[in-house]
Amino acid sequence: MTSVTAVPALAVRGATKRxxxxxxxxxxxxxxxxxQVVALLGDNGAGKSTLIKCISGVHQLDDxxxxxxxxxxxxxxPAQARDLGIETVYQDLALFDNLGPAANFYAxxxxxxxxxxxxxxxxxxxxxMASRTTELLDRLQVGLPxxxxxxxxxxxxxxxxxxxxxxxxxxxxxxxxDEPTAALGLRESRRVLDLINxxxxxxxxxxxxxxxxxxxxxxxxxxxxxxxxxKVGEEVPTRxxxxxxxxxxxxxxx
Amino acid sequence: xxxxxxxxxxxxxxxxxxxxxxETTGRSQRDGYRGLQLGLTVLRIGPLLILLAVAVALSFxxxxxxxxxNLGNVMAATAAIAVLSLGQLLVILTRGIDLSVGxxxxxxxxxxxxxxxxxxxxxxxxxxxxxxxxxxxxxxxIVYVKGRLPHPFIITLAMLSIARGLALWLSGGQPIxxxxxxxxxxxxxxxxxxxxxxxxxxxxxxxxxxLTTRIVWGRWIYAVGGNPEAARRTGIPVNKxxxxxxxxxxxxxxxxxxxxxxxxxxxxPTFGELAELDSIAAVVIGGASFLGGRGNVLxxxxxxxxxxxxxxxxxxxxxxxxxQLIIIGVVIVLAVEADVLRGHLExxxxxxEAARS
Numbered sequence: 001m002t003s004v005t006a007v008p009a010l011a012v013r014g015a016t017k018r019x020x021x022x023x024x025x026x027x028x029x030x031x032x033x034x035x036q037v038v039a040l041l042g043d044n045g046a047g048k049s050t051l052i053k054c055i056s057g058v059h060q061l062d063d064x065x066x067x068x069x070x071x072x073x074x075x076x077x078p079a080q081a082r083d084l085g086i087e088t089v090y091q092d093l094a095l096f097d098n099l100g101p102a103a104n105f106y107a108x109x110x111x112x113x114x115x116x117x118x119x120x121x122x123x124x125x126x127x128x129m130a131s132r133t134t135e136l137l138d139r140l141q142v143g144l145p146x147x148x149x150x151x152x153x154x155x156x157x158x159x160x161x162x163x164x165x166x167x168x169x170x171x172x173x174x175x176x177x178d179e180p181t182a183a184l185g186l187r188e189s190r191r192v193l194d195l196i197n198x199x200x201x202x203x204x205x206x207x208x209x210x211x212x213x214x215x216x217x218x219x220x221x222x223x224x225x226x227x228x229x230x231k232v233g234e235e236v237p238t239r240x241x242x243x244x245x246x247x248x249x250x251x252x253x254x
Numbered sequence: 255x256x257x258x259x260x261x262x263x264x265x266x267x268x269x270x271x272x273x274x275x276x277e278t279t280g281r282s283q284r285d286g287y288r289g290l291q292l293g294l295t296v297l298r299i300g301p302l303l304i305l306l307a308v309a310v311a312l313s314f315x316x317x318x319x320x321x322x323x324n325l326g327n328v329m330a331a332t333a334a335i336a337v338l339s340l341g342q343l344l345v346i347l348t349r350g351i352d353l354s355v356g357x358x359x360x361x362x363x364x365x366x367x368x369x370x371x372x373x374x375x376x377x378x379x380x381x382x383x384x385x386x387x388x389x390x391x392x393x394x395x396i397v398y399v400k401g402r403l404p405h406p407f408i409i410t411l412a413m414l415s416i417a418r419g420l421a422l423w424l425s426g427g428q429p430i431x432x433x434x435x436x437x438x439x440x441x442x443x444x445x446x447x448x449x450x451x452x453x454x455x456x457x458x459x460x461x462x463x464x465l466t467t468r469i470v471w472g473r474w475i476y477a478v479g480g481n482p483e484a485a486r487r488t489g490i491p492v493n494k495x496x497x498x499x500x501x502x503x504x505x506x507x508x509x510x511x512x513x514x515x516x517x518x519x520x521x522x523p524t525f526g527e528l529a530e531l532d533s534i535a536a537v538v539i540g541g542a543s544f545l546g547g548r549g550n551v552l553x554x555x556x557x558x559x560x561x562x563x564x565x566x567x568x569x570x571x572x573x574x575x576x577x578q579l580i581i582i583g584v585v586i587v588l589a590v591e592a593d594v595l596r597g598h599l600e601x602x603x604x605x606x607e608a609a610r611s
């Protein structure tokens with residue numbers, strides 16, 4: 001069922017990015033296949049966020065290529081990344097607290113008609129959006145107390161789940177999660193990790209930035225470690241090599 | 255046993271289809287949860303409840319209050335504030351403010367009166383007034399967005415001054431008597447005891463209601479108010495949405511100009527003084543939040559009617575006009591406090607939500 005095919009859903013080869021004199025990324029390689037969760041590790045300033053932002057179209061690479069399903073692809077803007085099937089959940093979640101889950105799911109891409117009207121004048125398909133949102137949340141086993149209440153009334157974990165589910169709903173290829181458990185308690189973290197596992201089962205390619213190594217052990221198939229803009233290691237994270245991964249991150253001799 | 259009663263009480267109250275994990279919350283927490291939900295619901299429909307309470311109280315205090323003639327008066331007197339507050343609502347939904355609407359109302363009435371002195375056509379006069387409002391609103395929106403101002407307060411404050419100055423200059427500081435019959439009947443006419451202006455307001459309110467709840471554009475207005483940064487990231491045309499609410503607010507000021515000019519059969523540079531504050535007060539009394547993204551058409555109308563009813567009631571009871579200002583000020587403070595209380599209850603609600611899940 002899980003199709004870890006020969007061609008990765010997303011491959012970054014020789015990614016290089018400079019900000020003035022600072023070399024933020026220096027020839028980094030990264031591959032993610034469908035049905036795979038790859039953790040991106042590294043200390044602050046290691047280049048994780050820069051790499052993510054290059055993939056999601058916020059920054060452009062100075063050198064190197066991004067391949068989608070084996071085809072070299074230039075990503076110039078966040079909108080283009082989304083069109084290519086890459087969705088990113090940033091730490092701030094980018095949720096609209098004053099709106100309900102369905103409105104959040106479809107913000108900026110509302111289902112509406114008729115087609116002969118300009119987009120902004122179309123009539124919202126409120127029932128359609130609500131039922132598809134409910135269906136998707138059910139499929140990902142995200143239980144919300146009330147589908148009509150605003151997202152601002154949800155707990156931190158529920159909000160994270162809504163943001164992740166929204167990304168999964170629209171990402172045909174890659175879901176990128178930036179510190180999905182950083183602000184959550186123990187139980188709520190567990191829920192979000194379960195959710196990430198379900199994304200894998202549903203054949204998404206998932207990239208997760210996380211500082212929580214025990215979470216990484218739980219969910220990631222591979223861990224890519226960056227330090228000062230370079231890739232310094234790639235491991236299958238297990239309890240046994242946790243120490244080694246830590247020393248890769250901090251740069252001690254491991 | 256304690257657990258099962260807890261669970262059934264919960265599903266009865268909140269209609270929660272999905273329960274996670276073991277039941278850990280106790281009875282007092284359940285009661286707290288239910289209390290929070292009740293409190294939030296009351297706050298949501300609060301403005302309407304208060305308006306009804308005020309109306310019932312006035313109907314006991316004054317035999318004239320509930321007469322059709324008086325109700326018609328209240329509606330006609332409130333119409334201009336009501337239409338301004340509809341525009342103001344859209345602006346406040348996007349975290350903005352439009353201080354220029356009172357002056358724009360006056361400018362529109364003066365322009366209409368001047369046009370009427372040369373062109374004897376009702377439709378042309380009406381179009382001239384609408385165009386005046388539209389133009390002022392467009393300038394507000396474009397200068398705010400394209401000028402990259404940090405907040406619309408300054409540009410609309412400047413426009414408050416500019417539009418009033420233009421109205422005074424164009425009119426020579428004097429009211430200009432005379433409006434076409436169609437304008438007079440929009441502002442001052444009635445069908446039976448029901449004012450034509452009130453019918454117009456209901457029509458416009460319905461359109462704004464449809465815009466804000468059924469149309470993509472309206473959804474974007476709420477999204478921009480709720481989280482401008484996220485709106486930008488999801489590809490919503492934030493700048494266009496922002497400009498559009500000032501354009502609509504200006505247009506509503508033009509409509510308010512028509513209503514006021516028709517009611518008094520004149521255009522005057524002194525119309526609509528402090529009307530911007532009335533419209534902001536109406537929206538705030540209606541429970542909209544200055545932090546953006548919260549508020550709706552019905553409550554904004556309720557806020558406008560509340561101001562009208564309080565003024566009317568105190569006139570009927572022969573309360574000193576000075577006290578009217580004080581009372582309306584107190585109502586505004588109460589409304590804002592209710593908004594603060596709502597924020598507090600919602601914080602508590604989130605904590606419960608985290609504990610329950």
